Amino acid sequence: MGRHPHKEIRKAITEAEEAGLKVAESSGHTWGYVTCACGQRIAVYSTGRNPEFGAKLIRRFAANHRNHEEPR
Numbered sequence: 001m002g003r004h005p006h007k008e009i010r011k012a013i014t015e016a017e018e019a020g021l022k023v024a025e026s027s028g029h030t031w032g033y034v035t036c037a038c039g040q041r042i043a044v045y046s047t048g049r050n051p052e053f054g055a056k057l058i059r060r061f062a063a064n065h066r067n068h069e070e071p072r
């Protein structure tokens with residue numbers, strides 16, 4: 001699994017993994033996806049105009065999906 005080129009997003013991805021979420025790389029404009037056991041996922045974009053905002057979205061998703069396995 002490759003490393004995301006942006007440091008803040010890399011940290012957010014690591015935090016998501018520590019929260020029990022799955023991170024998978026994809027190809028194309030999207031770097032990959034963070035997926036929860038409940039089936040929801042968010043796209044992780046390659047470095048764009050606002051990587052800090054992307055990192056914030058990943059952190060929010062991880063916080064919302066930490067420690068739960070049932071669909072919300």
Ligand SMILES: [Zn+2]
Pocket residue numbers: 036037038039040064065068
């Ligand atoms: Zn979830």
